[in-house]
Amino acid sequence: MVWAVSDQGAVLRREQGVWNVHATSLGRLTAIWGSSPTDLWVGGENTLFHGTGASPASLTFAPTPIPMGDVSVIWGMGASDVWATVTSPAGARLPSHVLHYAKADASSEPSWQDVTPAVDIDFEYLFGNAETGIWLIGSKDDPKLFARISNVFRRPPGAVEFEPIMAPPDGDEPAIPWNFGRLGRGAVISNTSVVLQGRTPSQEDGLITFGTSSNGGQTYDFRVEHDGLLESLFTYAIAAFAPNDLWTFGEMGQIRHWTGTEWVTAALSVTKYPVVSPFFDVWAMSSSDFWVVGDNVALHHDPSKQK
Template identity: 25%
Template structure:
């Protein structure tokens, strides 16, 4: 492997995961309607049919097309932490409580029950799913999406520091899946970060999945050479082969620094990690717009050569940065803006549906839509009663967007 920019960094300042955050905001140029209003704006191309049936044929949808899809009944809360959808209309969601849920186009069912916290889900296709968990990696395979077999690969059987949990997952194909995580250790008065990035490159001997450590982005030895605090928080890939990894690095004072690296495959086949963004480096044209504290790492959503970054600072979203990567010059051009609408909310999920359209989710059932120029609040309820469930993640495929959170899964059918 070629040497990576920002290689060998560690984690955050405590052992628990950082808050999963992306962001949303607005320029304040439009006063959005309250949830349940007619929402008939002409600037976002958002559906305005308030009479639409819900995803289950019974629950009405909001003016902006958001439909509540009932989850399987449970005596305990269900905190859906991540959602992924394939191109056939099937969706999957994973929970803090350790359960895997499947949407078959009509309803949600419990696909796998568990006890260990699940963090993120990604798939290369309907029958090849990967889930990060507190104890390892879950791999779901089978003859059809409705009959997957789940195999746990324990942390101890994966390369790298066995005590570092892998939380993020993303990839470009069945033979190019990436997992990332970090932890923090103490030695006397010093605190050290341990980073772990693992790649799946297909099946090895005996047909079992094979994994290798990405040494350029992982901590090489324990204890680390020097005190640091770095967390790789997000892995983003596209079907056309683009891959980025994002995280935040603590500094001796002030906010945490962001770093976004893009994978470049050299003609020799070796991998180079090119720095797209460093909020305290030479590329920090958006440094004043994208900064974060320890508990609010910035995440992005990659679509081909574009990356979206949003900040969470002191519990609120303050800035948006859009980066366009030039593969010839290996340089990234950034456009930056301040948030206005709802900047007091810390965003937890981000999803780009085109080069100019973006959605974000946050606490209290808040969904915001960006049309390339303006932000506005999206109506999420079909009644006069607000949705107060916190939303944690947003994703989509095949003309459907999903937003999930605490005891809630919202579905929006629209062109992607």
């Protein structure tokens, strides 16, 4: 069972190798996450819907009034532990929000709560797991650099507040919270390691930042590396399975694989022509079972067909 959403407001369901249009007219949709085939959240342009039903085919979507802007990411660890980031609608300058769907106590029903850290920044992406905690990526304009710079925050397991993460020093410069460059995505590699994908502040070169904990996840040390290409195409999504098994996806049908020693560019085609559509997101169950979606395209990684 695979689900996807579209800019045109459609929710699509794939069963037995066939895509079906499950719902339409929900407004522009850009985010989707589910705890099961019958518990689904979709969001987009000032829109957040909860899909529930007795079976995938009978799922219906009910609007939720909480968005306060455009839902950019939905992610979670269970039916009562769902997270979302909300950004300003196009042309508006409204505060960004971080939302958490959870139970206030053991006897209550889950509900959405605003858990936005008290900092002036646009929150754009989040990820994590039970062992590493919740990681939050945001960005803001730096008037000194004339560039947009990212900050990283983490809510450790068991905590209720987000803490700023100090980026690694850059040469003789000290470690500062906004020295990560311009980040786009992140992923958990293991219970003690994460990876952040982004670019230099000038946006010219791609960067990969590895974060590793040597004390059971209490603190993390970071190292920043170029992603192997100067003036590379933009990368929009990352999947991580091990330190030597990373995949990135982006502009012009770009799919690249980190083997631990080198970046390998995938030669990709679904007809006799190369795929040149941009890829925007990835959903990974394992290194041999993941989907990547983009502009009018959805591809499933099948290692048995690798050449």
